[in-house]
Amino acid sequence: MVDGDKIILPHSQDILKIENHLTKLYISENQYVATVTNEILVDKHLDNLEFISIRHALNHFDHDLIQQIVYYQQLHDYYINHTYCGRCGEPTTRREINKFVYCNKCNTENYPHISPCIIVRIHKDDKILMARGVNFPPKSWGLIAGFIEIGESLEEGVVREVKEEINIEIDNLHYWGSQPWPYPNNSLMIGFTATYRAGGVTPDKMEIAEAGFYSAKDIPGRPTTTYSIASKMIQEFYQSQF
Numbered sequence: 001m002v003d004g005d006k007i008i009l010p011h012s013q014d015i016l017k018i019e020n021h022l023t024k025l026y027i028s029e030n031q032y033v034a035t036v037t038n039e040i041l042v043d044k045h046l047d048n049l050e051f052i053s054i055r056h057a058l059n060h061f062d063h064d065l066i067q068q069i070v071y072y073q074q075l076h077d078y079y080i081n082h083t084y085c086g087r088c089g090e091p092t093t094r095r096e097i098n099k100f101v102y103c104n105k106c107n108t109e110n111y112p113h114i115s116p117c118i119i120v121r122i123h124k125d126d127k128i129l130m131a132r133g134v135n136f137p138p139k140s141w142g143l144i145a146g147f148i149e150i151g152e153s154l155e156e157g158v159v160r161e162v163k164e165e166i167n168i169e170i171d172n173l174h175y176w177g178s179q180p181w182p183y184p185n186n187s188l189m190i191g192f193t194a195t196y197r198a199g200g201v202t203p204d205k206m207e208i209a210e211a212g213f214y215s216a217k218d219i220p221g222r223p224t225t226t227y228s229i230a231s232k233m234i235q236e237f238y239q240s241q242f
């Protein structure tokens with residue numbers, strides 16, 4: 001909801017007119033997260049209500065609120081995507097205590113899915129490898145990242161992604177930190193640092209449009225939000241150089 005130049009969450013009375021289009025998931029007695037029907041998204045008569053992406057919301061709400069919104073939004077998505085048992089087709093039952101669904105007929109339990117995704121800051125002398133994805137907005141640069149495949153360790157995933165996307169080899173992998181990143185996928189970003197070992201940087205052009213090693217004073221661009229782990233990893237490098 002727009003309030004002057006700020007964006008705030010609406011109160012119940014602000015959304016009375018779209019009440020019939022909401023599917024609610026209660027956080028507490030007077031707080032809930034809801035999804036809306038598609039017709040609402042194209043309705044032009046919402047007064048000062050406005051739909052923004054959760055990613056966009058990162059720039060408007062504090063960390064604790066974002067975490068709460070994301071948690072319930074993801075849980076909501078998980079529930080509505082698992083209304084029926086994937087194995088036998090029976091309607092599932094929610095187990096509220098541990099937040100999962102199960103099937104009374106075939107006893108299959110289904111837990112919320114989280115997708116591990118590695119991200120790596122590769123060092124070469126006083127430079128780091130920065131890359132621009134093919135779908136990045138202009139002037140937006142980040143680090144090499146990618147989803148872990150079935151049966152792969154995090155370290156193997158880092159080495160494979162780097163080889164696939166820019167065709168170089170790396171050494172000295174070290175864990176850096178992690179961050180949930182459900183915008184919109186239910187990813188868990190797991191950050192590593194590494195050092196360059198061999199090969200000439202060659203972007204695959206499928207996922208990476210441009211890539212190269214840059215010193216702190218020549219960083220070509222930044223990620224679109226300072227909230228992201230990519231942004232924090234780049235900023236840490238930047239500050240270490242001055």
Ligand SMILES: [Zn+2]
Nearest residue numbers: 085088103106
């Ligand atoms: Zn079943």
